[in-house]
Amino acid sequence: MTRSKLFSLLLCMLVFLSISSSLPAQAAKSDFFYLTLTWPGSSCNDFLEACCMPQTDEPALDFYVESMETYDSYTGKMVTNCNSTCTFYVNELRKFIEDMYAYWPDVSCPSNNGVSMWKSTFCKYGLCSNLTQQQYFQRALAFRQDLDLLVLLGKKGIVPSNTELYDLEDIESALRAKYPFSFVVECSRNWLKFGEYQLSKIRYCVSMDGTKFISCPISRETSCGDKVKFPLFTYDMLSNGLSNENEINPIELPTHRDEAI
Numbered sequence: 492m493t494r495s496k497l498f499s500l501l502l503c504m505l506v507f508l509s510i511s512s513s514l515p516a517q518a519a520k521s522d523f524f525y526l527t528l529t530w531p532g533s534s535c536n537d538f539l540e541a542c543c544m545p546q547t548d549e550p551a552l553d554f555y556v557e558s559m560e561t562y563d564s565y566t567g568k569m570v571t572n573c574n575s576t577c578t579f580y581v582n583e584l585r586k587f588i589e590d591m592y593a594y595w596p597d598v599s600c601p602s603n604n605g606v607s608m609w610k611s612t613f614c615k616y617g618l619c620s621n622l623t624q625q626q627y628f629q630r631a632l633a634f635r636q637d638l639d640l641l642v643l644l645g646k647k648g649i650v651p652s653n654t655e656l657y658d659l660e661d662i663e664s665a666l667r668a669k670y671p672f673s674f675v676v677e678c679s680r681n682w683l684k685f686g687e688y689q690l691s692k693i694r695y696c697v698s699m700d701g702t703k704f705i706s707c708p709i710s711r712e713t714s715c716g717d718k719v720k721f722p723l724f725t726y727d728m729l730s731n732g733l734s735n736e737n738e739i740n741p742i743e744l745p746t747h748r749d750e751a752i
Contacts, residue, residue: 508520508734519661521561521570521619523708526634529557531598532651533679533722535690543600544729550596554640561619564708574642577614580604581624590632598729603732622701630701640657640693643669649721654716660692672693672706678715681722688716 535542561570584591597605609628617627644650647665649657659676666674679691690712696707 520563521573522564523562523697523705524616524620524699524701525562526559526631526695526697527557527692528638528640528695529553529692530554530633530690530721530724532722532728533681533691535598535724535728536681536689536722538678541600542598542729543602544726544731545592545596545598546602546604547592547596549726551599552591552726553594553633554693555598556595556635557692558616559620559627559701561616562709567709569589569617573619574581574614577618579606579610579613581609583623583629584609586625587629587632592630594632594635595628600730602701602731613728618718620699620701626701634695634697634704637697638669640666644721651721653723653724656687656720659713659715659717659719662719662721666693670704673697673704675707675711676713676715676719678713678719681720684720687720688718689720689722690715 494566531542534540554666559572562568563570591605591609595605595609597603597608599608613624613627620627622630641650644662644665646668647661649665662676666676673696675694676690677692677694678688681687681689694711696705697703698705
């Protein structure tokens with residue numbers, strides 16, 4: 492190869508690399524959800540994290556919806572905050588607000604009515620989907636009801652207890668009886684009990700249109716050990732957290748259905 496041809500080839504390669512590096516990276520696009528159901532008996536059992544009774548009164552003694560997180564199966568990464576502007580209409584939840592109180596409460600302290608958490612969750616994940624605000628929350632609640640995890644686990648003798656330790660394999664087997672391919676069990680550690688693993692969250696993969704469970708496009712390993720505690724959850728674990736001016740009271744829904752918060 493002559494020197495001039497070699498120089499031309501090198502020049503072409505430099506131009507190609509320059510153009511390639513200047514092209515914008517392909518934007519992440521969500522194509523499935525991770526539905527996260529959390530067990531408050533574990534999070535409220537953490538001596539570093541107190542829980543409070545919501546202003547909307549007693550939630551269910553059950554698994555709660557934490558979120559439906561949007562993911563890109565190609566990168567395996569979460570996709571969030573897809574719009575810098577987010578308007579939240581609490582009236583969109585009017586028809587199922589009692590279910591929101593019961594199964595999607597915010598038990599963090601100080602006591603609150605959950606609206607701020609709902610808005611934050613929708614703005615972070617919901618806007619990265621094609622679901623409306625109403626669809627996002629209503630379908631997540633419907634999935635939770637369909638799973639009915641306390642009943643599903645209870646059928647195999649796995650019930651909340653502060654003394655029993657369950658085999659992780661038995662927990663997964665109980666969950667597999669209904670939807671065998673789309674979940675992962677996660678645990679936290681109770682360091683007051685020598686680092687004992689306690690059931691914290693169960694995550695399910697959901698189609699992007701929010702209509703069905705799917706086989707998870709990405710693998711996710713359990714964070715549990717072989718033996719897992721499923722601690723009790725009682726109302727005694729929710730401190731009042733209310734001031735005299737901040738008594739238990741359901742959300743005052745705006746008069747106008749299109750009023751944003």
